[in-house]
Amino acid sequence: MTMHADEIDVSPELVARLVAGQFPQWAGLPLRPVPTAGTVNALYRLGERMVVRLPRVAWGADTELAERRWLRQLAPYLPVAIPTPIETGEPTDEYPWPWLVLDWLDGTNPIPGQLTAPVELAAGLAELVRAFWRIDLPDAPRAYRGGPLDTQDPHVRQAIAELTGTIDTDAAGAAWAAALAAPAWTGPPTWVHADLMPGNLLTTVDGRLSGVIDFATVGVGDPACDLIVAWNLLPAGVRADFRAAVGADDATWARARGRALAISLIALPYYRHTNPRFAAEVRYTINEIVADHRQDVG
Structure with missing residues (x-):
């Protein structure tokens, strides 16, 4: 299809x-x-x-x-x-x-909700993200997803409307509003992969990070872009350790959660019938973010 x-x-x-x-x-x-x-x-x-x-x-x-x-x-x-x-x-x-x-790189794509070594994978992902942030190369392109989060607002709101009856749209809308309220990124250009989805990550047989593929979106932009793995792959139990390892402040963490939510909400109505595997991954992400937001607001 x-x-x-x-x-x-x-x-x-x-x-x-x-x-x-x-x-x-x-x-x-x-x-x-x-x-x-x-x-x-x-x-x-x-x-x-x-x-x-x-x-x-x-x-x-x-x-x-x-x-x-x-x-x-x-x-x-x-x-x-x-x-x-x-x-x-x-x-x-x-x-x-x-x-x-x-x-060809050996390895398997990790599956959200089925990780065999989440602690080790979180540590490997944190090391990878920090390594991207330290890159110093001239003439860097602009990352595909490196711009302000609010540029995604019309697309996210349209997707939420299309998902009525499919997800908890009120909860998703509240989580999105909270992300938009976070301070915008104003720092220097930072290298990011910008598409750290499970399908672009490779793991060893014991579940550790071994490789990254598909660099079509790479460039400089908001460092929050590469923290999307905290919700599209990692379980809640290791999320705080991942955040501590990368050293993300409150604003960066909030933008990252919003970025992961925007990607997933926009993708779900588009791919839910044509790419079931990807649709399952973005549903996982939405559920994790909604649960996180609910915990934040008590």
């Missing part, structure tokens, strides 16, 4: 033709789709040590070349593995955008 009205069918046959046509040395390698909760890119594992990543939609296609540039520069700063670009595929008559071949 397609997720977007303008989505291209990135079929195995198409990918095989692209690989064989542009990188004939790999034409004989096994090619198999990678099941993900992703909404923008199609992934195909190529052989044992590579993955082909192709945008499904035009609005997700303009980051491939920029991402290739930044991955190599960011890698030395980060404490876990990130993809290494191997080759860039060119557009063809069949497929209109650049695409990437990257090295």
Whole structure:
């Protein structure tokens, strides 16, 4: 089932033709789709040590070349593995955008509510976030989600209206209002991944953080953007430890909770029928944030 009205069918046959046509040395390698909760890119594992990543939609296609540039520069700063670009595929008559071949990273996506080592995962995520905040590279792009939180207000309110009867819209609206009341970010530009969703994180067999993928949204912006993992993945029992480890003040924490809520509320009505796995993840996030807000107000 397609997720977007303008989505291209990135079929195995198409990918095989692209690989064989542009990188004939790999034409004989096994090619198999990678099941993900992703909404923008199609992934195909190529052989044992590579993955082909192709945008499904035009609005997700303009980051491939920029991402290739930044991955190599960011890698030395980060404490876990990130993809290494191997080759860039060119557009063809069949497929209109650049695409990437990257090295394959072993690991599994963590599942909210089913973590095997939440304490260790929270510590790894805190180390990752702090590492992003310390990056010092020139000519940084603006992060996709790095701007003021209130720019999301019209979209969030529309989503809440569309979700009437699906979630507790009064509670969600109250939690959103509380986030908007937090002081705005006024600090210096800070590097953020800006899309630390469960599907972009990799863990080892014992549940520890081992890698991060999909850097299409990376850049500088509000450091609160990368604290969304506190609600989209981590359980309530380790949330305070994660916050202490990153050193988030009240305003940053409130904006982070609002950012996680905005992403989830906007995504749920759009993907609830076309991407059940992602819809389940954003429902988890909404429930965690509503519960947090209720605890705050007593």
